[in-house]
Amino acid sequence: MNIAVLPTESRIALYVLGLLVIAVLFSFVWILLFIIKYAKHVRTEDEKLPLFADVAYFYEKGKRERQEDSVYISSLDKYTTNGILACVSDGMGGLKYGKEISKSIVDDLDKIFPFPFNDVENTVSKITRISTEIFRRYGRRGGATLALVHIFKDRMHIYSVGDSNIILVRNDRATVLNQKQNYYNILVKDLANCGLTTEEAYLNKKSRALTDFMGNVNTRVMNTNVPFNLLPGDTIIICSDGVTDAIPYDKLPIYVGLNAKRTADEIKLNIRQKNLSKQDNYSCIVVKLDRYNF
């Protein structure tokens, strides 16, 4: 069509229409670019959000005469500034004062918290001092384990003495994070260094005995020197061996649910249903981490 032959009014109308179409197209592209930029911004901000912790616990006596475990969870009110401290202490069976010692450990932790997340050396010496003080009071007539995690933003420090468990469940797979301080590990090391296989280490049930515990002098605290990076969806299970004796640690992912309470309830219910004749005290803290606020 030759525009030149059209009347002036029609030509003007066509030009205006053309300009309008260009303006609409330009606006459309601009809006599209804005949406893409905004979506990217939202995603980046989301990644910057610290991991929120959803926490639940249980604390059960099992078939023992008395409860010798103790549990401590710091207040979540100051989670953003102090992080969260969660600890299970298991009084050593067969020795006097297991209950008193595990309780005094969590009481002392409550007194010293909050402490700076990155001051690992100082935290270790505080834990060692707690252990030495227990030794001074009870003189090896009792002791307890310590499984402690300090989570701050996306990072976690672990502190462990004895053989309680700190378990990470990630992508439906469980990993015991802390090395146990028992004779198994010493025997395994010796046998391996001699070039032997390690069946012998597992034949003697006494190998489960602890080589270090809270209540010993110069206790070696097994701790992370650099924090462990956590991911959204991670679940941390801190528990006494009463839990892992009833449910092998690698089966724990089956019980991990949408939130911490459901996970803790499932684990507790399963142990209760097993009704094992020698069920030890079983205590557990479940920390479920994700980017959104529960």
Place this chain on the structure above:
Amino acid sequence: MIESYSFCHSGGLEAYLDKVYVSYGIETYVTIVNGMNDVDSCARVSKAILNVFDSKAENADFKSVSAEISKKVKSTDEYLLVSIDDSRIITEQHGDVKGYLIRDGSIVRITNGLINLHNEDRIIFATGRFLDKLSEEMILIDALTSLSAEEWMDFLVCRISEINMLSGNNRSAVTLIVRNTEDIKLV
């Protein structure tokens, strides 16, 4: 300074067919030969490595060492050649011998080539048979909680032992920690 610890275990088998060599000098060379698949291959690679290391000049660069070794081995041979000092690591992996770098609470798989190193970086190289029972989370947490290269190795060995009592296969690994020499004080 590079702190290192080697683990060589036959797994209850008659022969230990892998080989681990650590050669200290201006830079530390680590070589692991995965020998379980092929005894001849293991002998060939070991001989090549020993020849090259015996004859190489003290300041021979990685490229020339690697080229010398590769002239004497077959393309199917499984081995790892690493040159490491305080500031960098150069890696060449052939076959089922892997490495991981642990830095700032995270673990990454080491690929062939050069990586700059920082103080307290932790590195593990091992045959697939050593690593097949270990998850990345296990390797990472043991690196973060151990005080030395030897203790890190002990922790890993305990984990493998819990699963298979160290039986059935040759297992070989080397753990390395970069230690800033400024941190070492003799009083």
